[in-house]
Amino acid sequence: xxxVSQHPSWVICKSGTSVKIECRSLDFQATTMFWYRxxxxxxxxxxxxxxxxxxxxYEQGVEKDKFLINHASLTxxxxxxxxAHPEDSSFYxxxxxxxxxxxxxxxPGTRLLVL
Amino acid sequence: QKEVEQDPGPLSVPEGAIxxxxxxxxxxxxxxxxxxxxxxxxxxxxxxxxYSSGNxxxxxxxxxxxxSSKYISLFIRDSQPSDSAxxxxxxxxxxxxxxxxxxxxxxxxxxx
Numbered sequence: 001x002x003x004v005s006q007h008p009s010w011v012i013c014k015s016g017t018s019v020k021i022e023c024r025s026l027d028f029q030a031t032t033m034f035w036y037r038x039x040x041x042x043x044x045x046x047x048x049x050x051x052x053x054x055x056x057x058y059e060q061g062v063e064k065d066k067f068l069i070n071h072a073s074l075t076x077x078x079x080x081x082x083x084a085h086p087e088d089s090s091f092y093x094x095x096x097x098x099x100x101x102x103x104x105x106x107x108p109g110t111r112l113l114v115l
Numbered sequence: 116q117k118e119v120e121q122d123p124g125p126l127s128v129p130e131g132a133i134x135x136x137x138x139x140x141x142x143x144x145x146x147x148x149x150x151x152x153x154x155x156x157x158x159x160x161x162x163x164x165x166y167s168s169g170n171x172x173x174x175x176x177x178x179x180x181x182x183s184s185k186y187i188s189l190f191i192r193d194s195q196p197s198d199s200a201x202x203x204x205x206x207x208x209x210x211x212x213x214x215x216x217x218x219x220x221x222x223x224x225x226x227x
Contacts, residue, residue, distance in 0.1 A: 006158075032212040043203065043219045044159070051212055093158050097212065104149050104205065104215060109158040 002028045004096050006107035013084055014115055021079045021110045023094030029074035030096035035067075038091040038109075050077050074099075084114040118142050121204055121218025130227050134191040138204035138218045141185065145206040148180050149215065150189045153201045162202075163189065194225045 003026040013019050023033055032051050036044040048064075050056040050071035058064045066088075068080040077096075081088055093109040096102070121138045128134055136150075147166055151159035163178035165171050165187075171178045177190040187206075191198055201222050205215040 034214050043217050046214050049212060049214055091156070095215070103147065103207075104151075104161050104164060106151075106158045106161070109156075111156065 002026075002096070002098060002102040002105040004030075004094065004105050004107040006092075006094060006110050008110060009108060010111040010113075012113045012115065015085055016083055019081045019084055019112060021081070021092055021094075021112075023077045023079070023096070023107050025075045025096045025098065025102075025105075028096075028098040028100060028102045030077070030098055030102075031074065032097040033071055033077040034095045034097075035069060035077075035079050036093045036095070038093060044093060047079075081112065084112070086114045088112065089114045118216050119204065119206065119218045122221055123219050125222040125224060127224045127226060128194055130194060130196060130225055132194050132225070134194050134198070134223060134225075135188060136191075136202050136204075136221050136223070137186060137188040139184075139186050140206060140216075142206075142208075142216075143182070143185065144208045145216075146209065147207050148178070148187050149205045150176075150178055150187075151203040151205060152198075153203060153220070155200075159203060196225045196227045199224045 005024045007022045035047045047062045048056045048058045056069035071077040095106040119140045150163040153159045168182045175192045179188045201220040203220040204218040
């Protein structure tokens with residue numbers, strides 16, 4: 001199957017700092033990438049959809065100025081959590097859809113802890 | 116009514132049992148149906164992917180889709196302790212830039 005990677009796998013940061021999370025499609029070209037957030041024992045919550053070369057579409061209630069998404073190439077999307085606060089601590093997961101119909105492949109997730 | 120309903124469990128079965136997991140949905144436009152397995156602190160792993168109605172089998176796993184009833188199922192035969200995880204159903208209208216809609220997930224424990 002198609003492979004999606006994320007980096008870093010976990011990060012601890014101080015409140016007020018910014019954190020960048022990368023999502024890469026390793027063996028296919030991803031036209032669309034999705035960013036999710038997951039709190040303990042809950043399902044995935046869609047944050048935003050990003051298409052290569054265009055602005056991301058954010059779900060209702062997700063602050064676009066706080067969660068900056070860039071999808072600059074067909075293999076890379078980044079999520080930057082700006083001025084992170086403890087309530088932003090969560091598990092962030094990306095998934096990608098490919099040109100050849102690759103659908104529903106997820107990265108391994110990034111665990112963010114804001115102190 | 117939520118778009119996708121899934122019983123969160125938890126579901127506990129003895130090793131070797133047949134496990135039946137299911138989801139119902141309300142949007143008749145959904146065409147692509149997936150089942151994911153998620154271990155604690157890991158990303159979801161795609162188990163089964165079905166387009167439209169029908170059955171699909173892969174090893175010990177069988178996925179069924181009944182679009183007329185808006186009901187999908189995942190069967191796990193000869194369940195193993197390593198199958199203990201949360202199982203999420205997901206679906207979408209098309210294979211392009213439409214995001215998946217997830218169920219809440221069912222926590223499964225297979226007891227040795």
